[in-house]
Structures are given as C-alpha cells and as structure tokens.
Amino acid sequence: MIITIKNKTISMENVIKRRLKLEQKKAKIITEEARLKIQARKARTRHLIEIGGLVVKAKLDDLPTNSLLGAFVSLKENLSANKKRQIQTQTEQESEIVKMKRAEILYEKSDALKYVMSNNVAKRYLSEHRGIQEALTKYQLSFDLRTNMMWDSNSKQYYPALMAFARNKDGNITGGQAIYLNKKTNNKAEIEVHKRSFGKIKGSFVEISKNHEEQQNIPSSKDGNNSTNNVTIIAAGLETSLSIREAGIKGKILCSLGVSNIRNYEPLKGERIIIAADNDGKDAVSVHTVIKAQEELIRKGAVVSIIQPAEKGDFNDMLKSQGAESVRKLIEPEIAKLIPDSKVAELQSSLRTNDNKKLQFQLY
Structure with a gap:
C-alpha cells in the first residue's frame, strides 16, 4: 500500500517502521527514568543503613524527572556530611574516654598527699609558698590531692607535681590538674607552662x-x-x-x-x-x-x-x-x-x- 503525504510517496511499511522507532525511544526513556529512580532508592537505603538509621527527609518520587539526578547527588552529599560528623563525634568521644582512663591510671600511680612526709615538695609548696599549713595536718585532707613525678617534653625532664583530681557527678575520676614544682625551691617550676590540665575537666x-x-x-x-x-x-x-x-x-x-x-x-x-x-x-x-x-x-x-x-x-x-x-x-x-x-x-x-x-x- 502506498501513501502520499505532501507530495511524498511513503510506503505503509516505512510508516510502521518509523512508528516503532518512536515507540522504542519512548520506552527507552521511560526505562532510564525508572532505572535512575531505583538506583537513587537503593543508594539512599544503603547510606541510611551505614549511618545507623539516620533519617533524611527526601521524597524522590515527588521530584520532576529532570531534577532526579541532581536530587540524588544532593542527597548523597548530605549523607556523606552527616556520616563525617557522626564519625568525628564518635572519635571525640573515644578520645575523651581514653583521656579519662589515663587520668584514672595516673590517680592510682600517684601518692595521696595526706600520707607523704612533711618534707615532700608538694606539701612544702603549699606550706612555705601558699601559707596553707593547718589544712594539711589539722583537717581531713582529701584523697584526691596527690603527688607524682610529671614529664615535661620541652625541658626533657621529670618534675615533682602537686596533683588535683576531679570527679564527675557520679563520683568517677575524669581528669585533673598538675602543678609542676621545683624540687630545690619547693615553688613552681621555671618552665613555660607550670600548671597543666589532663583528662576531662568539664562538669567535674x-x-x-x-x-x-x-x-x-x-x-x-x-x-x-x-x-x-x-x-x-x-x-x-x-x-x-x-x-x-x-x-x-x-x-x-x-x-x-x-x-x-x-x-x-x-x-x-x-x-x-x-x-x-x-x-x-x-x-x-x-x-x-x-x-x-x-x-x-x-x-x-x-x-x-x-x-x-x-x-x-x-x-x-x-x-x-x-x-x-x-x-x-x-x-x-x-x-x-x-x-x-x-x-x-x-x-x-x-x-x-x-x-x-x-x-x-x-x-x-
């Protein structure tokens, strides 16, 4: 069968072929859109599982087709940023736990000030240079006041130190402060920083x-x-x-x-x-x-x-x-x-x- 369109002769067979090509292109576009949606959903699910169930509000199905890929990229970036923040927070918490544990170990290795001799450098620092005497003898001295030898990385040597350990509201040692002393003068050590905190102080x-x-x-x-x-x-x-x-x-x-x-x-x-x-x-x-x-x-x-x-x-x-x-x-x-x-x-x-x-x- 022959069809004449605008003075052009086209066979019915060619018309059918053209229509089939158009339908195939349309089907291909629809298939690609569906594939992108499925890929986006899978990616979103995977990232949500990886970050421990963090819910990200993004309704991909409601987005226009031409913005779907952009939304997917944006979602991926947001998930990545959230995951980085979570990792950073977790790292900080783990670091804090390590510091607190070190403070506990340092407490156990230090000597209680109430039990050391009166000629101890820390005791002499308080009595000779701070005017604190009766608090060291007459009253019950806290076990959280201690003394130890502390390392100074700048001068590459150990110094006797007055140690004060801090506890949180649950009564656990979390950190403290060390006052570096001069064993000859019984006063503060002649170093750049003679008073140093360790562990976690906030709230203790x-x-x-x-x-x-x-x-x-x-x-x-x-x-x-x-x-x-x-x-x-x-x-x-x-x-x-x-x-x-x-x-x-x-x-x-x-x-x-x-x-x-x-x-x-x-x-x-x-x-x-x-x-x-x-x-x-x-x-x-x-x-x-x-x-x-x-x-x-x-x-x-x-x-x-x-x-x-x-x-x-x-x-x-x-x-x-x-x-x-x-x-x-x-x-x-x-x-x-x-x-x-x-x-x-x-x-x-x-x-x-x-x-x-x-x-x-x-x-x-």
Whole structure:
C-alpha cells in the first residue's frame, strides 16, 4: 500500500517502521527514568543503613524527572556530611574516654598527699609558698590531692607535681590538674607552662572537703543540705580552695579547676552555693564569666551568692597578706545569710565593715 503525504510517496511499511522507532525511544526513556529512580532508592537505603538509621527527609518520587539526578547527588552529599560528623563525634568521644582512663591510671600511680612526709615538695609548696599549713595536718585532707613525678617534653625532664583530681557527678575520676614544682625551691617550676590540665575537666570538680565531715552521721535533707548549716563553696583555683579550708571554713568546698567550669556544676534542688571568686578588677573577663555561672546555677534550682576579696587578688593572696582570720570573717557572714532561720546571722553580720560595698562583686 502506498501513501502520499505532501507530495511524498511513503510506503505503509516505512510508516510502521518509523512508528516503532518512536515507540522504542519512548520506552527507552521511560526505562532510564525508572532505572535512575531505583538506583537513587537503593543508594539512599544503603547510606541510611551505614549511618545507623539516620533519617533524611527526601521524597524522590515527588521530584520532576529532570531534577532526579541532581536530587540524588544532593542527597548523597548530605549523607556523606552527616556520616563525617557522626564519625568525628564518635572519635571525640573515644578520645575523651581514653583521656579519662589515663587520668584514672595516673590517680592510682600517684601518692595521696595526706600520707607523704612533711618534707615532700608538694606539701612544702603549699606550706612555705601558699601559707596553707593547718589544712594539711589539722583537717581531713582529701584523697584526691596527690603527688607524682610529671614529664615535661620541652625541658626533657621529670618534675615533682602537686596533683588535683576531679570527679564527675557520679563520683568517677575524669581528669585533673598538675602543678609542676621545683624540687630545690619547693615553688613552681621555671618552665613555660607550670600548671597543666589532663583528662576531662568539664562538669567535674576537685573535692577539698565534704559537708560537715566532722558530723558524718547527720542525714541530708531533701533540699540537698543538712539540717545544720551546710553550704557548698566553689572556687576556681586549687590554692584558693585550700585557703578557704585553711581559714577553718567547714562544709563542702570544691575546686572547679577554672572559672569557666563553675557553671557546669549540677546542684541539688535548693542547694545553697557560694562562688568564691577572684577579684580580678571590675573590667576583667572573669567578672562576666562568674555572673553567668551564678545565673546558670540559679536556673538549675540552686540558691547562689558571690563573694570576693575586697582588694585585687584571690583568697590565697588574702590569706598570705591578712591571715586566716580575715578570710573566715569575710566568708562566715555570707554562709549565715544562706542558712534558713539562722540564729547567728545577726551576730555574724557585725563582722562586716562599713566597706561593704567594696566587698560586693563588681557587676559593671
């Protein structure tokens, strides 16, 4: 059969052949689209399994055909980025665990300060250069204060060190700080960095003394404080914390090993806390850090006040220049303020001088 179209003669056989070619091309396009969709689905499923079930919202079926391949590439990139982040987080966690384990091993290999001889370098550093004496003998010294020989890679030698180990809220050793000392002078070692942290510090604290350790049989009340006058005192530095203990202050005294870690303390509901801050001057960065720590602890349910020496310096400076009595007279009235229905609050308030404004923490 012959067909004439626009003065052109075409056989029916050729018409059928052309129609078949068109149908084949159409079928090929449809098949390729289907193949890409299946490939994208398989790739998505594979990546989701590899990253531990992380759900990525991507409805490939709803996308136009011409953007399907682009969507697949974008999805693959997102999955790859998420997997990299997960690997990085996992690596950091594993590194943290290793550091904490090393801190535990170092704790076991170190000697408790309370059991070493009085001529030990760490003890002499505290007594001769920091004015801390009675806290080393008269009071029950924490087992978390220890001493060991520490390596300095710059000078290629070992130094005796005062070690302070920090525990998390579960009571586990996670890290600490080492103060490198000179065995001849019993003072800090003449190296570039003589105070070094190790392990994990965030959220962990060095316990200098417990809540009324002389009255260990007193049960704790529901609000986190014993029925007598327990208040938690937190100081940033080890020497500062020990200076407060040297002044005869009873109760729970903690060292945060850095002012920025104070805010990470997890108080019991209603726990009464005093932040024993350094007086670094009203324009110091630490002022803002301490105030933020107070706000955070209050947000967590604690009752928090801030106290600092009247003159520039910390409580150890105050201990050395003015004596333990001056430290005690500054802190005890603040403790009395935090004790509910205290009968001694009015009596101890007389210890405050007319320079009260100078003792208040600088807010500006």
